[in-house]
Amino acid sequence: MGKPTQQEFNNIVAENYPRLHRSISAYLAGSRIDPEDILQETFLKAWKHIDRFQGSSSVYTWLYSIARNLCIDEFRKRKHEKKISSIPVEEHLLASDPSGADDSREELHLLKKAVEELPELFRSIIILKSIDGLTYPEISEVTGVNEQTLKNRMFRAKKELAGILKKMGVSRYEPN
Amino acid sequence: MNRTELEAKIIDASDGALNRNEHRRLEEELAKHPDLLADYHAIMQLPDISLAFPADNNKIDSGLKAVQKNIALLATGEEASFYDISFSWFRKYALAASVLIVACTGMLSFFQNGEDPDDFNTILNEIFYPEEISQAEDYVLYLEELSEQ
Numbered sequence: 001m002g003k004p005t006q007q008e009f010n011n012i013v014a015e016n017y018p019r020l021h022r023s024i025s026a027y028l029a030g031s032r033i034d035p036e037d038i039l040q041e042t043f044l045k046a047w048k049h050i051d052r053f054q055g056s057s058s059v060y061t062w063l064y065s066i067a068r069n070l071c072i073d074e075f076r077k078r079k080h081e082k083k084i085s086s087i088p089v090e091e092h093l094l095a096s097d098p099s100g101a102d103d104s105r106e107e108l109h110l111l112k113k114a115v116e117e118l119p120e121l122f123r124s125i126i127i128l129k130s131i132d133g134l135t136y137p138e139i140s141e142v143t144g145v146n147e148q149t150l151k152n153r154m155f156r157a158k159k160e161l162a163g164i165l166k167k168m169g170v171s172r173y174e175p176n
Numbered sequence: 177m178n179r180t181e182l183e184a185k186i187i188d189a190s191d192g193a194l195n196r197n198e199h200r201r202l203e204e205e206l207a208k209h210p211d212l213l214a215d216y217h218a219i220m221q222l223p224d225i226s227l228a229f230p231a232d233n234n235k236i237d238s239g240l241k242a243v244q245k246n247i248a249l250l251a252t253g254e255e256a257s258f259y260d261i262s263f264s265w266f267r268k269y270a271l272a273a274s275v276l277i278v279a280c281t282g283m284l285s286f287f288q289n290g291e292d293p294d295d296f297n298t299i300l301n302e303i304f305y306p307e308e309i310s311q312a313e314d315y316v317l318y319l320e321e322l323s324e325q
Contacts, residue, residue, distance in 0.1 A: 006251045010244050017240045018231060026229040036239045043243045047250060112228040129191075130225040148184065155183040155219070158190065162218040 003051050013043055016060050023132045024067050027124065030116030033074045042067040057141045061134070065142050068124070075120065107170060114164040122157030125150060177205055179212065186216045 004012070017039065025035040045066055046053075053062055115123060128139045136147040143150070177185065185202050188194050194202065206213040 006247060009247060013243055013247065014240065017243065018236045021236045021239060022229065022231045025232065025235075029229070036235065036242070039239055040243055040246060044246060044250065047247050107223065108228045111223060111225065115225065115228065126225060127229075131229050148180075151184040151187045152180060154187045155215075158187070158219045158222060159215050161225075162215075162222060165222075 009047055009050065012046075012059060016063055017043070019060065019132065020063055020067060023064065023127055024071065026115070026127045026131050027068070027071060029112060031075070032078065033071065038067055038070050038074070041070055045070075058138070061138050061141050064128075064132075068142065072120075110165060110168050110170055114161055114168060117164050118157060118160060121153065122160060125154050126157050126161070129154065179209070182206065182209065182212055186212070186219060189216070190219050190222070 020042070021035060021039060024038055028035050028038070042063060046063055053059070115126060118126065124143070125139065128134045128142065129136075134142070136150050139145075139150055140147050145153070182202075182205060185194070186206075189199060189202060203213075203216075206216050
């Protein structure tokens, strides 16, 4: 791909930023890393190296790969930091609400915390598939892992997610 | 089906990729593996994970504008650096270019005026040893006069 004009690149940014922001925010949930910082660096890097983009994948998966690699670099630098999402299980046991509205909000809150607790390998694939809506071939492009392995990894990720939700007191998730 | 294939099929089911008949066949297979059947039920009961991570439109808007502004600054910076490079090249080599021009002009005058070597030497002297008022020389003469007094 030849270097686009600034206006063309602005269009690429406008098309991809919202989706990438949501995905990277989910990926970084529970960490101290600012998704906006990661995305700034992602797009600046993409602008500088746009001529290296060969078009064999979509622009979105290329940008996501850059962002994910930047996140992984930041995780490595901060590996000694305690995760701020590590909350003891008993804090999640709350009184029930007769209307059910709070239950549903609380369940989503617990679901978010449970995803944050997943190891990076599992969190990554769940976010790419469930939040980003990428297909397994597209996830394979981003991660470099074949589709069969991705599905098995997704199985283990969802199984672990159900286990974490059970520990948090959400009784209907009862893995083996 | 082996366990690996069954796990992949469970994920296909949770992704909504199986029709009713395929679901039924999967559950028949899973009945032979009670542990996998329990995992299947737990995974199928997971809610839509995307609901836990809604988009933050305010942050998206502000972040998007910041990125576009920085790209604009970067693009301007790239044009300025080309200007700086060409201007510094000119400054670096201008002195050498001017000396070369003067030397060539002198040589040209020599060839136009004749073959007298004295003319050539004069021209060279004028280029490399121009007449100038030397204050050092005057000061030495002044000191000599003082010493004679």
